[in-house]
Amino acid sequence: MPRIKLAFPEKALAQLSIPIRITDINYGNHVGNDSFVSLLHEARMQWLQHHGFNELAIDGVGLIMSELAIEFKSESFYGDQLDIAIACGEVTRVSFELFYRISTKRKEGDVLIAIAKTGMISYDYSAKKVSPLPASLMAILS
Helix, strand or coil, rough: CCCCCCCCCCCEEEEEEEEEEEEEEEECEEEEEHHHHHHHHHHHHHHHHHHCCCCCCCEEEEEEEEEEEECCCCCCCCCCCCEEEEEEEEEEEEEEEEEEEEEEEEECCCEEEEEEEEEEEEEEECCCCCCCCCCHHHHHCC
């Protein structure tokens, strides 16, 4: 079976740090795949809040995640402090890609944990339809 291969873009938009909580750990004693979805969500929310937005309030529109891919590289454990870089990929009139490079520091140096990508769609929740990306969002994606 071919593996997913994601390439993190050269220019990062943001660098965030999120600690691993005990609730992120699964029965294999490492971060569960379901927890990675929450960690990406938290990173995206922190990035948006830094710019005065949230996923439901970006100049009259919100965001919906249309796709998700995660390429796992190494395990992450309780006590890890994850460094998450966010970068923008392809942008269309109504959507954009966000890439995430997740790493941590250990005795042996930096350890790449995962690379992920989410497809985000601009959505007008009141009209229940896809909407063009606001100029304010386009400005922080470049």
